[in-house]
Amino acid sequence: MRTVRDADGDTYLLVKRSDESSRIRDPETGAERYVENATLETVEGESPLATAARGVPEPVRRTIRAVPDDRALGLLIELVDRGPLSVREVTDAYDMCESDLHGRLAGFRVAELIEEADVGGRRGYAATPVAEAAVRLLRGDAEKTDES
Numbered sequence: 001m002r003t004v005r006d007a008d009g010d011t012y013l014l015v016k017r018s019d020e021s022s023r024i025r026d027p028e029t030g031a032e033r034y035v036e037n038a039t040l041e042t043v044e045g046e047s048p049l050a051t052a053a054r055g056v057p058e059p060v061r062r063t064i065r066a067v068p069d070d071r072a073l074g075l076l077i078e079l080v081d082r083g084p085l086s087v088r089e090v091t092d093a094y095d096m097c098e099s100d101l102h103g104r105l106a107g108f109r110v111a112e113l114i115e116e117a118d119v120g121g122r123r124g125y126a127a128t129p130v131a132e133a134a135v136r137l138l139r140g141d142a143e144k145t146d147e148s
Contacts, residue, residue: 003046006039013048014040027055059134066111071096072104076127079114080135084126086119 002014004024012024015032022040025032043051053061067073075094079085085093091101105125108114113134117126127135 001048003043003048003051004040005043006035011043011046011051011054012040013051014042027052030055057133057137059130060137062111062130063113063134063138066107066113068107072107075101075104076108076113076131077135079108079125080127080132083114084117084119084124086122086124088122089119089124 003011004014004022005011012026014022015025016023017037020037021034022037023032023034024040056064063073063076067076075090075096078090078094087101087105090096090105091098094101096104105114108125108131109116112128113131114125115128117124
């Protein structure tokens with residue numbers, strides 16, 4: 001499998017190539033179709049797996065990379081739904097030890113899913129628009145996001 005581009009600059013996955021035509025797959029929809037070989041060019045240095053992954057909206061891909069388990073996903077969802085929250089509120093409300101909590105929050109910050117916030121004069125965290133978009137998409141509410 002290879003990554004190819006058509007004359008309009010759209011990127012596809014090359015599924016099968018014959019003498020005159022190629023079957024390509026749209027990474028966003030999974031739809032396959034045949035096109036003339038002359039209308040395609042190979043994209044050098046582009047992994048077909050990376051092309052396939054781009055069919056998933058960026059906020060969701062970023063969240064997948066930053067969330068290692070259900071508890072971490074739940075923490076991010078709580079920050080989206082209830083946030084911003086102070087560190088004390090999070091520590092008191094959820095069953096995570098302080099080191100695990102700070103590790104998860106640091107990972108979310110690196111992924112730009114949360115940002116520091118002042119919560120009633122205390123240090124806290126708020127979800128970013130990327131995290132909000134990702135949670136909407138993960139919940140199946142794609143119509144309400146601008147980030148996809």
